[in-house]
Each structure stands twice: as C-alpha cells, then as structure tokens.
Amino acid sequence: MAQRIVMPGLMEIGAGALDKVADLLALLSCRQPLIITDRVMLELGYVSRVEVALAAQGMEYDVFLDTEPEPTEASILPSVDKVVTGQFDCLIALGGGSAIDSAKAIGLLAQHGGRMRDYKVPHVVTEPILPVIAIPTTAGTGSEVTRVTIITDQNTDEKMLCMGPGLIPQAAIIDYELTLSVPARIAADTGIDALTHAIEAYVSGKSGPFSDQQALSAMQLIAPNLREAVNMPGNHQAKEKLMLGATLAGIAFSNASVALVHGMSRPIGAHFHVPHGLSNAMLLPAITEFSIPSNMKRYADCARAMTLVDQQVSDEEAVKHLMLELVQLNQDLAVPTMSAFGIEKAKYDELLDTMAEQALASGSPNNNPRIPTKDEVIELYKKVWS
Known part of the structure; x- marks a missing residue:
C-alpha cells in the first residue's frame, strides 16, 4: 500500500x-x-x-x-x-x-x-x-x-x-x-505523549515502511532517556535525544495516524481539562493491554525498540516486558489516575456514554489493532478511573 x-x-x-x-x-x-x-x-x-x-x-x-x-x-x-x-x-x-x-x-x-x-x-x-x-x-x-x-x-x-x-x-x-527550562511535570507528560505517538504510529492500521522507521527510531531515542530527561533536567544528552525522538514520533504519527489512546484521550481533556500528554499517559497501559492480542508482533517490536528485551526473546515475553515498563514508567513519573487527578466521579460516570461516542467519532480508534465497540470504550474508561 x-x-x-x-x-x-x-x-x-x-x-x-x-x-x-x-x-x-x-x-x-x-x-x-x-x-x-x-x-x-x-x-x-x-x-x-x-x-x-x-x-x-x-x-x-x-x-x-x-x-x-x-x-x-x-x-x-x-x-x-x-x-x-x-x-x-x-x-x-x-x-x-x-x-x-x-x-x-x-x-x-x-x-x-x-x-x-x-x-x-x-x-x-x-x-x-x-x-x-x-x-x-x-x-x-x-x-x-x-x-x-x-x-x-x-x-x-x-x-x-x-x-x-x-x-x-x-x-x-x-x-x-x-x-532545559521545562518543569518536570510538563517534561514527563510531553515525553510520554511522544512515546505514545511512536507506539500508536507503529501499530496503526495506516502505518507504512517510512513511518515505521521513524516510529522505531523514536522509541529507541525516547524510552531509554525519558526518565533521565525528566529527573536530571541539566542532562543535555538525554534532553537532545528526547527532543529528536519526539520530532521523529511526530513525523511518524502525522503520516500513519494515531489510534485508540488518542481517540479516548481527547474527550478527557475536553471535559475535565486534563493536559493532553497526561491523559495519554493515564490511558496508555490499559489501552495497550487491550490491544496487544490483536497484533502481538507489532507490540513486541515496540518492546525491542525501547531496548526492554533483545531480539531473541519471544513475542509473548516481549509484550509482558512492555506492559511492565508502561506501568512502571507511570509510577516513576508520578502519573496520577483520573481519581487522583481530582476528577469528580459522578460527573465522570455521567459522561461515559458521551465520551465514548466522541472518542469513536474522532476516527482514531479505527486505526487501532483491536477496534473497540462503544461498550468496550466505556469499560476502558471505567478501568482507568483508578
């Protein structure tokens, strides 16, 4: 294609x-x-x-x-x-x-x-x-x-x-x-946003050989340097690699499109004023877990590009390491849950149906390896609450 x-x-x-x-x-x-x-x-x-x-x-x-x-x-x-x-x-x-x-x-x-x-x-x-x-x-x-x-x-x-x-x-x-002057919270949120761009571009149904190379290169640059770029803001080498990785991830997703994480993230930002990168970070582990069964090979490639495992490790083992890393990354970078962020539970529950409709209407979920139903989107919103 x-x-x-x-x-x-x-x-x-x-x-x-x-x-x-x-x-x-x-x-x-x-x-x-x-x-x-x-x-x-x-x-x-x-x-x-x-x-x-x-x-x-x-x-x-x-x-x-x-x-x-x-x-x-x-x-x-x-x-x-x-x-x-x-x-x-x-x-x-x-x-x-x-x-x-x-x-x-x-x-x-x-x-x-x-x-x-x-x-x-x-x-x-x-x-x-x-x-x-x-x-x-x-x-x-x-x-x-x-x-x-x-x-x-x-x-x-x-x-x-x-x-x-x-x-x-x-x-x-x-x-x-x-x-170099970016506050740690913003550096963390935008960094995970860039990692999400790279992962979603690579697993997107609209991916291609060119965008794949940009996405994989982005993951290689972002994943090993993100924590250090956040926690040691004077580390020029980590900052430079993260910046270049973010740009490559941008090229990748602009040409291959994003997927379910971004589709579900936008309504959260719109209704509850959660910064875009932060809402992506909140969603990334759960959406990845939901999507892996539909394209394990691609997600295993992500784990390898992020240097979590070597090339000899099986796809099944690689995606386990990917999931562990995404959960640990959120913990290490103090990404809050929806509940901990301070979103009102009653309003969140009241808007589940609307948010699911808006997420699906954006078109991004159609690029996901596993295309969700409206009910599945609602269940995923419930899962990431806390």
Missing part, C-alpha cells in the same frame, strides 16, 4: 538552532512575521532571542502573547484579527504544542475565514495557510512536523480535530536547549 509522506520543507536541528530563525525566514522569502507565543516564553527570554535575530536582519515583526495552554477558538480570534488587519506574511510559533496548534489555526482562519468547526475532521485541510515556522519548547507534541491541530470549541468543550497537508508548518526549528 502506498503511503503519502508530508513534513516541513525546512528543518533546523540542534543546539543554537533558535538563532537561525531569521535565516530560515529569508529562505522562505518571509520578511514580516507575527510571533505567536505566551508570557512564559517572554519571561524565559526566548522571545527576545527571536526579536534580536529578526532585528539584526532588518525584519519588522509583532508579538501576540496570549496563547492558552489548551487553545480554544475564542483564544485565537484576537490574533486572527491582528493578522487580517496587519501586513504579516508568516507566523512564528514559539512554545509548546498549544502555541504551534494555535498558529496553525490562526494561519488557516486568517487566509480562508470561517470557523474552526468548518475545517474539522472529516474535512481534509488542503487549503494553504499562512506560512508557519514552528519552534517547539517541549519534547513531546510533535506539532512542529504534523498536519494536525486541535482547537477546543469553548461553547461545547469539544476538542475539534483538524487534519490535512495544508496544516504542515513550512519550517521547524528543533533546538533541544529550549527544553
């Missing part, structure tokens, strides 16, 4: 890559960017580094500082207006996945109008958006290399999934030094 591959046309990778931002804009023939970011990036000094690089090349720019951690349509509309009324020819997205997702949505609405609901799945975004230069400051979401953005409808709490080649950033800057 043929697999169409899409990714940014330009990527600057490595320590100090942030300082190349003006050079990258020049290659794209862009001269007047709007920087999409938040006040944390301002306080950390990353915004000023971008400004210095742009000013040195005589480029005019402006800054939008009000992106939100879980972007809603309401949160992006002021910057859409700013782009429409200004003379900006590109967007620089500086921050975590939320800043990059926001920039993609801003670039889409500024060019083509309408509402985000008009572009959600099953619509395929082929419309070219205002060029986005993505600069991730966390190692996890992979948004800098994906054809995906997720924007919440603030009126219904629906996390609207928008996909298509039009949403791929024109360029990405992958500078692991920007992750």
Whole structure:
C-alpha cells in the first residue's frame, strides 16, 4: 500500500538552532512575521532571542502573547484579527504544542475565514495557510512536523480535530536547549505523549515502511532517556535525544495516524481539562493491554525498540516486558489516575456514554489493532478511573 509522506520543507536541528530563525525566514522569502507565543516564553527570554535575530536582519515583526495552554477558538480570534488587519506574511510559533496548534489555526482562519468547526475532521485541510515556522519548547507534541491541530470549541468543550497537508508548518526549528527550562511535570507528560505517538504510529492500521522507521527510531531515542530527561533536567544528552525522538514520533504519527489512546484521550481533556500528554499517559497501559492480542508482533517490536528485551526473546515475553515498563514508567513519573487527578466521579460516570461516542467519532480508534465497540470504550474508561 502506498503511503503519502508530508513534513516541513525546512528543518533546523540542534543546539543554537533558535538563532537561525531569521535565516530560515529569508529562505522562505518571509520578511514580516507575527510571533505567536505566551508570557512564559517572554519571561524565559526566548522571545527576545527571536526579536534580536529578526532585528539584526532588518525584519519588522509583532508579538501576540496570549496563547492558552489548551487553545480554544475564542483564544485565537484576537490574533486572527491582528493578522487580517496587519501586513504579516508568516507566523512564528514559539512554545509548546498549544502555541504551534494555535498558529496553525490562526494561519488557516486568517487566509480562508470561517470557523474552526468548518475545517474539522472529516474535512481534509488542503487549503494553504499562512506560512508557519514552528519552534517547539517541549519534547513531546510533535506539532512542529504534523498536519494536525486541535482547537477546543469553548461553547461545547469539544476538542475539534483538524487534519490535512495544508496544516504542515513550512519550517521547524528543533533546538533541544529550549527544553532545559521545562518543569518536570510538563517534561514527563510531553515525553510520554511522544512515546505514545511512536507506539500508536507503529501499530496503526495506516502505518507504512517510512513511518515505521521513524516510529522505531523514536522509541529507541525516547524510552531509554525519558526518565533521565525528566529527573536530571541539566542532562543535555538525554534532553537532545528526547527532543529528536519526539520530532521523529511526530513525523511518524502525522503520516500513519494515531489510534485508540488518542481517540479516548481527547474527550478527557475536553471535559475535565486534563493536559493532553497526561491523559495519554493515564490511558496508555490499559489501552495497550487491550490491544496487544490483536497484533502481538507489532507490540513486541515496540518492546525491542525501547531496548526492554533483545531480539531473541519471544513475542509473548516481549509484550509482558512492555506492559511492565508502561506501568512502571507511570509510577516513576508520578502519573496520577483520573481519581487522583481530582476528577469528580459522578460527573465522570455521567459522561461515559458521551465520551465514548466522541472518542469513536474522532476516527482514531479505527486505526487501532483491536477496534473497540462503544461498550468496550466505556469499560476502558471505567478501568482507568483508578
């Protein structure tokens, strides 16, 4: 089966890559960017580094500082207006996945109008958006290399999934030094998010030889370095490998799609405001256990890529080690259960039916090795409660 591959046309990778931002804009023939970011990036000094690089090349720019951690349509509309009324020819997205997702949505609405609901799945975004230069400051979401953005409808709490080649950033800057200041909780959640991307891309029904190689390489980089990157934030080697692994995982899942974990994760985030990476981490062990019987060979390959077992170990033994590792990883990185996170049990139970319907409607569960029924999704939600 043929697999169409899409990714940014330009990527600057490595320590100090942030300082190349003006050079990258020049290659794209862009001269007047709007920087999409938040006040944390301002306080950390990353915004000023971008400004210095742009000013040195005589480029005019402006800054939008009000992106939100879980972007809603309401949160992006002021910057859409700013782009429409200004003379900006590109967007620089500086921050975590939320800043990059926001920039993609801003670039889409500024060019083509309408509402985000008009572009959600099953619509395929082929419309070219205002060029986005993505600069991730966390190692996890992979948004800098994906054809995906997720924007919440603030009126219904629906996390609207928008996909298509039009949403791929024109360029990405992958500078692991920007992750050295990330708090441990965010580093853990985004790191497990990246591992989930790699695993789901590899077991997805839409996987192919190219995405498989990206996914396996991502697991090889992420799994042995995740704990150290979280617990020893000054470890440059671990941080660099985790950052590169997250980007490879992003390329993998953008081209092979995600599966049941992500399908079930989005409603949890929408209804209970659990950060996306954290809700993935909460779900990953139970969903993996549910799915293994339908493709044991692929999950065994994941265990080997994560260096949990060697090539001589049987598939049956390999998946046992995979399950032990996923459970232990959550314990080591203090991933809470839904109950421990503080979600109200009565409201959770009341929304089980709705969340199951929303998970299945997203389409992601159809890529899972074991495609669940609605009742099975509800039972899995019950299982991960505590």
